[in-house]
Amino acid sequence: MKILSIAGARPNFMKIAPLHRAFQANPSIESKIIHTGQHYDRGMSDIFFQQLELPEPDYNLGVGGGSHTQQTAKIMLEFEKVVELEKPDLVVVVGDVNSTVACTLVSSKMGIRVAHVEAGLRSFDRAMPEEINRLLTDSISDYLFVSEMAGMINLAKEGVASEKTFFVGNVMIDSLVHFREKAKALDVLASIGVAAKDYVLVTMHRPSNVDNAAGLSDITAIIEDLVQHRKVVFPVHPRTEKNLAQFGLLDKLKSLENLVILPPQGYLEFLNLMDNACLVLTDSGGIQEETTYLQVPCLTFRNSTERPVTVELGTNQLLADLNPATVKAKVGEIFAGKAKAGVIPPFWDGKAALRIADILLEKYAS
Ligand code: UD1
Numbered sequence: 001m002k003i004l005s006i007a008g009a010r011p012n013f014m015k016i017a018p019l020h021r022a023f024q025a026n027p028s029i030e031s032k033i034i035h036t037g038q039h040y041d042r043g044m045s046d047i048f049f050q051q052l053e054l055p056e057p058d059y060n061l062g063v064g065g066g067s068h069t070q071q072t073a074k075i076m077l078e079f080e081k082v083v084e085l086e087k088p089d090l091v092v093v094v095g096d097v098n099s100t101v102a103c104t105l106v107s108s109k110m111g112i113r114v115a116h117v118e119a120g121l122r123s124f125d126r127a128m129p130e131e132i133n134r135l136l137t138d139s140i141s142d143y144l145f146v147s148e149m150a151g152m153i154n155l156a157k158e159g160v161a162s163e164k165t166f167f168v169g170n171v172m173i174d175s176l177v178h179f180r181e182k183a184k185a186l187d188v189l190a191s192i193g194v195a196a197k198d199y200v201l202v203t204m205h206r207p208s209n210v211d212n213a214a215g216l217s218d219i220t221a222i223i224e225d226l227v228q229h230r231k232v233v234f235p236v237h238p239r240t241e242k243n244l245a246q247f248g249l250l251d252k253l254k255s256l257e258n259l260v261i262l263p264p265q266g267y268l269e270f271l272n273l274m275d276n277a278c279l280v281l282t283d284s285g286g287i288q289e290e291t292t293y294l295q296v297p298c299l300t301f302r303n304s305t306e307r308p309v310t311v312e313l314g315t316n317q318l319l320a321d322l323n324p325a326t327v328k329a330k331v332g333e334i335f336a337g338k339a340k341a342g343v344i345p346p347f348w349d350g351k352a353a354l355r356i357a358d359i360l361l362e363k364y365a366s
Contacts, residue, residue: 001029001030001090001360001361002029002030002086002087002088002090003023003029003031003032003088003089003090003091003092003360004032004033004034004082004083004086004088004091004092005020005023005031005033005034005091005092005094006034006036006079006091006092006093006094006099006100006103007033007035007036007057007094008035008036008037008038008039008097008098008099008100009038009039009044009095009097009098009099010039010044010048011095011097011172011284011285011286012094012095012097012099012100013048013049013052013054014048014172014175014176014267014286015094015095015117015171015172015175016033016054016092016094017052017054017175017178018171018174018175018178018352018353019094019117019171019353019356020033020054020055021353022353022354023357025357026357026361028361029361032059032086032088033054033055033057033058034057034058034059034061034079034103036061036063036099036102036103037060037061037062037064038063038064038071038075038097038099040064041238043263043264043265043266044238044264048266048267051179051266051267051268052179052267059082061074061075061078061079061082062078063078068098068129071098071102072098072101073102075098075099075103076102076103076105076106079102079103079106080106080110083106083107083110083112084110089112089113089364090112090113090114090115090360091103091104091107091114091115092114092115093114093115093116093117093141094116094117094118094171095117095285096118096121096130096131096134096137096306097130097133098129098133100116100133100137101132101133101136101137104116104137104141105136105140108140113143114137114140114141114142114143115142115143115144115145115360116137116138116141116145117145117171117356118145118146118147118170118171119134119138119141119144119145119146119151119155119165120138120144120150120151120152120153120155120165121134121147121148121150121151121154121306121307122134122135122150122151122306123302123304123305123306125303125304127208128208129207130285130306134306138155138158138160139160142164143164143166143359143360143363144160144164144165145166145352145356145359146165146166146168147168147169147170147171147172147307147347147348147352148170148307148308148345149167149309149346150307150308152165152167166355166356166359168347168352168355168356168359169348169349169351169352169355170289170345170347170348170352171352171353171356172286172289172290173289173293173348173349173352174350174351174352174353175267176271176290176293176294176350177349177350178350179267179268179271180271180275182268183267183268183269183271183272183275184272184275186269186272188269188272188273188276189272189273189276192260193231193260194233194260196276197276197277197278198230198278199230199231199232199233199276199278200226200230200232200233200277200278200279200280200281201232201233201234201273201279201280201281201282202223202232202233202234202280202281202282203234203235203237203280203281203282203283203284203287204237204240204281204283204301205239205283205284206283206284206301206302207239209283209322210237210239210240210243210244211239211243213247215322216243216244216247217247217249218321218322218323219322220244220249220252220253221324222281222322222324222327222328223256223259224256225327225328225331226331227256227257227258227259229331229335230278230279231258231259231260232259232260233260233262233273234259234260234261234262235262235263235264235265235273236261236263236264238264271290274287274290274291274294274296275294275296277296278296278297278334278335279296279297279298279331279334279335279339280296280298280299281298281299281301281327281331282298282299282300282301283300284300285306287300288305288307288310288314288316289314289348291310291314291315291316292309292310292313292314292315292316292342292344293344293348295315295341295342295344296315297315297317297334297339297340298314298315298316298317299316299317299319299330299331299334300317300319301319301321301322302318302319303318303320303321304318305318309345310345313342313343313344313345314342314343314344315339315340315341316342317330317340
């Protein structure tokens, strides 16, 4: 059974790694990795391959940036050539980025089966590019592997046949479980001058938060307040850095005492930083899940989440906007010891990729 697994952007790499490991462990699977090149900087891409112990990709489509349409179209044109050459039995896509939907469309049009890992998640906010990617990918995939029960319910409501859906758990948590000890052993905190459980970790990259002056000045005001109480560690995404510089806020942030500004971090360094933080502020999808697993309080700057289990069972709370006064009040509660407790959701146990490999082999054999 020849499988091509697609990785394109930073949040894909930690999902592909355990799948490739599970596929490689099985002699009847030939597993190849295709990197679309959606993310291309060393810090956004190469370092993840090294740290996650992934081999060099078999193909790198090198598509780079551009508008969503350009990026998606370029991936489709390049990936079609790979499918023609490789004639896979199955294409595996993960998550909700442009690479996910582009490769799903190509495979489906070429009659190749597609498995979508992390299927069924819905924010119900179609202004998010990822929501469109999720809806399209799920509607034409053949096997839908789901990380939380809400995903199963969403797919059933959309009329997806139950034979196509499988509740298997969370492959990103597979990577976390696999690499946590290695991450813990790194000397990240001392190297940046912070102490365990005594700093706040901040990440922001969503266009709705960082592509406009109002969002960026709110983020700056929130950080200015936070540094009065704790050290703050802020690894800055390239999109956010460009915009902070453009709106003249980067120098202001750089001048703040108690703020450690970092470039995008490697997988292991970032895992270490999450594990040791007393609080995480983010607008990421995956970090909501990772902090839930690590049982670290998380405030997410979005008015919806496609990962509701992180709020229902986990340590995550949504803050509908970046209003600095609301954030200050919420953070104050957490610093006062009133953080929300959480439990680890079902099947987030490090074995999701093994379950997926077993199901795919069974389907292939039948
Ligand atoms: C993409 C995903 C998003 C995911 C995020 C994680 C889509 C629609 N969005 O958003 O779901 O949460 O990745 O990072 O697929 N850039 C670099 N170096 C890189 C990559 C990007 O400098 O290696 C720059 C680009 O030129 C662009 C900006 O960063 O200006 C944003 O990159 P883009 O690929 O548009 O999407 P993300 O915001 O990263």
